[in-house]
Amino acid sequence: MANDLDRFPHPHLTVDVVLLTLRDGVLHTVLVRRDQAPYAGRWVLPGGFVHLKDTLDAAAARVLETKVGLRQVFVEQLYTFGTLDRDPRARVVSVGYYALVHERLLAAVVAPGLVNARVVVPWAGERGGKVALHGPDGARLSIGFDHETIVGMAVQRLRGKIDYAPVGFELLPRDFTLADLQRVHEAVLDRRFNKDSFRRRLLASGQLRATGRREIDVGHRPAELYRFSRERTSGAQRGN
């Protein structure tokens, strides 16, 4: 695609995807170990360069599919990161995305060479900034680029959004109990809710549909199963 503009040096463009899931009631995000410089051996977000024929959403979907092995999950643009020194090779601007997936789906398809890192938010209510990412052995992982900042922004976005947008459902299987949904909200917001008022509020929101069925194979009285009652929202519909 030769044109006058190509005479000018211009920044490179990547996408990086924060894929969040809940495991044991704690937010986790998928990281890939880099096998080349810069930051060889460190853990980074799944990402890739934006090709000339890729929309940004398509680039994010390609990254999820080729590096994690997932498709058709909730994914939405987050923020674009453009500090001057974020990549030692060249000026690289990265469009951050975040994706949400239920733990069992991730466990079923996750590609080899990945880690599902525990996201430790240093303090409740933090707005943006870095988080700490810990591996399965509990040790803090060494992260490349500014990817801790990107994860921090994704957690902030999810926290800001969960109370007004139907986004918590994306972290659950299709059918879930009200207790499951409450655990998602508590994990994301790092606070406890009163069971009765949480249920009243969510049932009044019109976002839930009772399936008429109950849990099976549980050691307690089976709870009613619900399903999200509107079309799934998607960043791909938002004008990009």
Add this chain to the structure above:
Amino acid sequence: MANDLDRFPHPHLTVDVVLLTLRDGVLHTVLVRRDQAPYAGRWVLPGGFVHLKDTLDAAAARVLETKVGLRQVFVEQLYTFGTLDRDPRARVVSVGYYALVHERLLAAVVAPGLVNARVVVPWAGERGGKVALHGPDGARLSIGFDHETIVGMAVQRLRGKIDYAPVGFELLPRDFTLADLQRVHEAVLDRRFNKDSFRRRLLASGQLRATGRREIDVGHRPAELYRFSRERTSGAQRGN
């Protein structure tokens, strides 16, 4: 900055800034008439290419300063637009910003060759999508690129944000009456509020500080003047 990456063709990167103000209780945005192809003669958002040594925030600030003549206004990253055909010259991805300014400040500094276009949102509560932009004579303006979509996204962001973030103050002078603030919220959200409950809610939010002074030179009983009581928020502090 020669490096291996530069061997690969990669998208160009611009910033485009939606500068919103209120005039006569209606949202307006500043447009520039393009004097070269593509879209010569059409109206577009103030924008420019991201230089290798510019952060994205710096590029947005430079655009506001050089194309509009404004500095130190509220400006925050909005969304990054990357459809394949948005620029006929080449693949150009644009990082959208929105800025907010009080009408009197804009009127004092606005550069020649600009228009302050009235933003017509086709229906209340619309999420994203295009708006219509009208010139001072009331006629609809012919807009270049996907800039109506970017303005639509900025209006959507402002609507989503005004109820939980102290952003409405940016459209007012430093000292304002509660009636001024109510007019801002009504104009942005395109709905009417009850005067008493609006005042109660805003006063309870802790965002307002009474100045102890009243309006001067008004034809009615002078109302008390308030000032925003926390530090101004800025997109520049959010990790980019």
